[in-house]
Amino acid sequence: MPHDHGHAHIDPDSGDRRVSIAIWANGLLTVAQIVGGILSGSLALIADALHNFSDMASLVIAFAARKIARRPADERMTFGYGRVEIVAALINYTTLILIGFYLIYEGGMRMIDPPEVQGWTVVILGGVALVVDTLTALLTYSMQKSSVNIRALFLHNLSDALASVAVIVGGSLIILYDMRWVDPAITIAIALYILYLAFTEIGGPIRTLMLGSPPDIDNKAVVEAMRAVEGVLDIHHVHLWQMQEHEAALDCHIVLTADAWPQVEDIKQRIKDRLKEEFGIGHSSLELEHEDTAHHNAGLYGHGGVVQKEERHVHRDAEES
Numbered sequence: 001m002p003h004d005h006g007h008a009h010i011d012p013d014s015g016d017r018r019v020s021i022a023i024w025a026n027g028l029l030t031v032a033q034i035v036g037g038i039l040s041g042s043l044a045l046i047a048d049a050l051h052n053f054s055d056m057a058s059l060v061i062a063f064a065a066r067k068i069a070r071r072p073a074d075e076r077m078t079f080g081y082g083r084v085e086i087v088a089a090l091i092n093y094t095t096l097i098l099i100g101f102y103l104i105y106e107g108g109m110r111m112i113d114p115p116e117v118q119g120w121t122v123v124i125l126g127g128v129a130l131v132v133d134t135l136t137a138l139l140t141y142s143m144q145k146s147s148v149n150i151r152a153l154f155l156h157n158l159s160d161a162l163a164s165v166a167v168i169v170g171g172s173l174i175i176l177y178d179m180r181w182v183d184p185a186i187t188i189a190i191a192l193y194i195l196y197l198a199f200t201e202i203g204g205p206i207r208t209l210m211l212g213s214p215p216d217i218d219n220k221a222v223v224e225a226m227r228a229v230e231g232v233l234d235i236h237h238v239h240l241w242q243m244q245e246h247e248a249a250l251d252c253h254i255v256l257t258a259d260a261w262p263q264v265e266d267i268k269q270r271i272k273d274r275l276k277e278e279f280g281i282g283h284s285s286l287e288l289e290h291e292d293t294a295h296h297n298a299g300l301y302g303h304g305g306v307v308q309k310e311e312r313h314v315h316r317d318a319e320e321s
Helices: 013-039 043-067 084-112 121-140 147-177 182-201 203-209 219-227 261-280 316-320
Strands: 234-242 247-256 283-290
Touching: 013 043, 013 121, 013 147, 043 084, 043 147, 084 147, 084 182, 084 203, 121 147, 121 203, 147 182, 147 203, 182 203, 203 283, 219 234, 219 261, 247 261, 261 283
Parallel strands: 247 283
Antiparallel strands: 234 247
């Protein structure tokens, strides 16, 4: 089955403006929430502020990563700079995890001895935070569909918006019923949700940086498609990975039959065309081997398990010359 690798792209300058607006909005909100949290005694409000601060830091990292990723390949980075956005996403998710565990600790301490909390300050600032968080999430929503870097930001802001709702509910309960334990309880709930989001999403960037195969491509189908090309005897040493988030790449050794060897360039092109059309693999490096000089006992994947023939043969064309 062909794989649809098309993605909706937003003009880079427009995307940069959206991220810039989100940075300033989260920065101002963070300052307001920290001041309000200290004055009101609300840990939930401070927790939300710390989460917003992590959003602001994440936005700055993402903004820089977007700029760097556009640089062309050079002698230092021969694959280009596109993976910097994957690194940025990993940093952002790691930050979320650290913040989540810290908030659980602080919330647990305050559950033991709930402090006095000024409910109205919590509700008002929580309402302001909800507006800003919703705005930021909307700014990054359409961008996150095609970038793991921006998706990390979007999830930051989405969780912030939900946390703001929880903060407003908590402040309201404190005003109405003086339920002070609700504030640290909501803090712990926010933290658990943050951890859930982070652990759910962090696997993607790790897989890419570890040169894992693209999750939307069936490796077995790729191998079978290459084996099905006429003249191909066997395949080994397959490496399938993501050069960048949406750019799959493959290199492998392909053993050709003796009869097919004169058509080596034609077979190579047919394999490349099939990889591109059926799986969206635009970058492929294929090493063609004659069946008389092929590696023996080679592993299908990786580069191990090779026992080479002791006697090497030259190509038939060389022998004839």
